[in-house]
Structures are given as structure tokens and as C-alpha cells.
Amino acid sequence: MNKNAPAGLYIHVPFCIQKCRYCDFYSFPKGEEYFEKYKNRVIEAIDFYQKKYARRYNSLYFGGGTPLLLGEKRLFEIMEAAGPFLTQDAEVSAEGNPGAAERVDFSVLRSAGINRLSFGLQSSSDNELSALGRIHTAKEAEETVKAAQKAGFDNISLDLMLGIPYQTKESLLESIAFCDSLGVSHISSYILKIEEGTPLSKSDLRFLCANEDEVSDLYLLACEELSRRGFSQYEISNFAKEGKRSFHNLRYWLDGEYVGIGPSAHSFMEDRRFYTDRNIKSFLTVPFEENEREESSGGGWEEFAMLRLRLSDGLDTGELSKKFPEAPANEILERAKPFENPGLLKINGKNIAFTPKGFLLSNALTAEILYD
Numbered sequence: 001m002n003k004n005a006p007a008g009l010y011i012h013v014p015f016c017i018q019k020c021r022y023c024d025f026y027s028f029p030k031g032e033e034y035f036e037k038y039k040n041r042v043i044e045a046i047d048f049y050q051k052k053y054a055r056r057y058n059s060l061y062f063g064g065g066t067p068l069l070l071g072e073k074r075l076f077e078i079m080e081a082a083g084p085f086l087t088q089d090a091e092v093s094a095e096g097n098p099g100a101a102e103r104v105d106f107s108v109l110r111s112a113g114i115n116r117l118s119f120g121l122q123s124s125s126d127n128e129l130s131a132l133g134r135i136h137t138a139k140e141a142e143e144t145v146k147a148a149q150k151a152g153f154d155n156i157s158l159d160l161m162l163g164i165p166y167q168t169k170e171s172l173l174e175s176i177a178f179c180d181s182l183g184v185s186h187i188s189s190y191i192l193k194i195e196e197g198t199p200l201s202k203s204d205l206r207f208l209c210a211n212e213d214e215v216s217d218l219y220l221l222a223c224e225e226l227s228r229r230g231f232s233q234y235e236i237s238n239f240a241k242e243g244k245r246s247f248h249n250l251r252y253w254l255d256g257e258y259v260g261i262g263p264s265a266h267s268f269m270e271d272r273r274f275y276t277d278r279n280i281k282s283f284l285t286v287p288f289e290e291n292e293r294e295e296s297s298g299g300g301w302e303e304f305a306m307l308r309l310r311l312s313d314g315l316d317t318g319e320l321s322k323k324f325p326e327a328p329a330n331e332i333l334e335r336a337k338p339f340e341n342p343g344l345l346k347i348n349g350k351n352i353a354f355t356p357k358g359f360l361l362s363n364a365l366t367a368e369i370l371y372d
């Protein structure tokens, strides 16, 4: 790792207006009593990790939770603290829930240096939204995107979900058309996973979710329709207009370094992977280093290959063997060949790239080609 290269900064904001039925993220409803303390602690953490790693950041991502709930003034203060460590061209994103957006002044966020917004739309059907326990309607989402655009945001991403209760092929196409009509530049399209312990996993609504075959059809349909509308796929679940790939998210798949701040936030710095304990009280009170939990050490050839295979650009086995002489690069290329004809991947010279059909089977396919 080059210790002088810019890294990414992730700031987790674990507050939401209410918990969505399917959500397994570390977030909890309301939490206003924590907002001020939380903002101050995040600023202390920025300072702490700056002293520890002395890095510049060329991306900053406020994720959640619903970061916009902190309000523009607190986000502005966090940006003032992070600003001196950001490169001039840094991509600075904030996630938001369209139902929480009326609480913020987008022009203040813009002047704070935030230049990209990502909203959890999930669907343009109010019936589907209410089944998910989302707090907003499609109309509110439209108003939110327009308010952000009016304030000067031209890099906006919307999230869609696949396989949700009541969704049909037609309603999915309508949701995609809805996003496109709003002129956004990026769409993330995730397959709903029913996580154990969530309200959805215990509700009869789960029986209205698409089965495996139906989800596969929805995924392939979304890939095709998004591409037809000029959103080119660059990762299993991510699609962007020309020049609008999420720089921060790409860093995760390109094995770049990042510091994560806030409970449950993950970091990968100087060949070490760790995360902060999933507990807001300990984030607020325990010294930062004592709150770090180890993950398996990162940076090996397997991790490099797996992350690259998530990207439409794929894995360059030539690059793999240069970076990791111990990696079985030639064998990987040989093992990939039988999957080209069935249309699961494409091989170009030494490069292997999964197709949308291959992405659907990515775990199994990755295991097949990486290991004997």
C-alpha cells in the first residue's frame, strides 16, 4: 500500500425516522437526543484518524441510517472538520431518505462541499413502498430530487429494490422509468434479502416476495432496461451514466484504503481490516482504538480477485499475477473458459468479466474459477 495515496473516508450516521421492515443495518429510529453529541464525536474521530494515518481523502461518504437527519448545520460542521483533509476534487456523497429530506436545506449542503446525493427510493409504487415500511411516497421522492437539483446537485443516485412484495415486471419498469424521468445520473439496484430477525422475516408479506427464478428475471430485466436507458452497469448492483460511477464505492471493489467512522463502520488501512463496535454508546464514550474490532487481514490475492469479479470491468489475471506472483492466474483463466459459452462471463485476452447472468451466480461462479 502506498502510504501517501489518498484514502476514502466513510462516516456512518445510524439514525432513521422509523425502521424499514427489511432493514438489518445498524440504525435506529429517531435518536435526536444523540445528534449533537454524535456530531461532536465524529469530529473528534476525524481528528483522531488524521493524527493516526495522516492521509488526504479523495472521497467522503455519509452513509446510514439517514445522514440527512442530522440536519444541514451539523453536516456543515462535520464538513468543516473534514474539509482540510479532502483533496480538491474529492467526491463527497450523502445518503438520504426522501421522507427525511424536507428537513434539510440542500443549498447549505451544497455550500458545505457535498457534491453527490444518494436517495433510497426503492420503488415508485406507493403500494410497494408501504409494504417495505418506507416513510415516503413516490411523489415525495420526486419533490426531494427536484429540490436537490434546484440547489445545484447534478450528481444524484437513486436506490431501487428487486424482489419486493407486490413487485411485477411492469412495476419494475415503471420504477426505472420514474428514475430516468427525474434525470438522475446513477442507479443502484439491489435484490432484497430477507434478513433473519427483521420484521419482514416474521410477516406474511414475505410470502409476497419474488422467488428465486422470479428475482433472476427481475434482475436481468433491470440490467437490460437500465442499459437501454444509458445507465451502464459497472458492478453487480450499480449502474451509471457516463462519468458518474461512484468513486467512493469503487474504492471498496478496487481494494483501496478507507477509514470508517461511527458504530459498525468498516475500515481498511495499511493492510488491516477492522470495524467499530456496533454500539452507539461505546462509540460516544470509549476511546476510538479500544472500540476497533479486527477482521481477517486484507490484501491477499483471493480478496483482490473476488472484488474485481464484482465489477463489469472484471479481473485482469495479468495484473493479478504481477501483483501477487503466488496467485494461480493461469489456472483461473483456464477454469473460467467453460463458462464463456453459456454466456456467464466474457474473456478478453487475460481479462475475465461476468455478464449479468454470471452476476446472478457470482458466489458460486467465483468459487468455481478461483479454486481447484
Ligand code: SF4
Residues within 6 Å of the ligand: 015, 016, 017, 018, 019, 020, 023, 024, 025, 027, 064, 065, 066, 097, 120
Ligand atoms: S432508511 Fe435505510 S437505514 Fe434507515 S431503516 Fe430504512 S433501510 Fe434501514
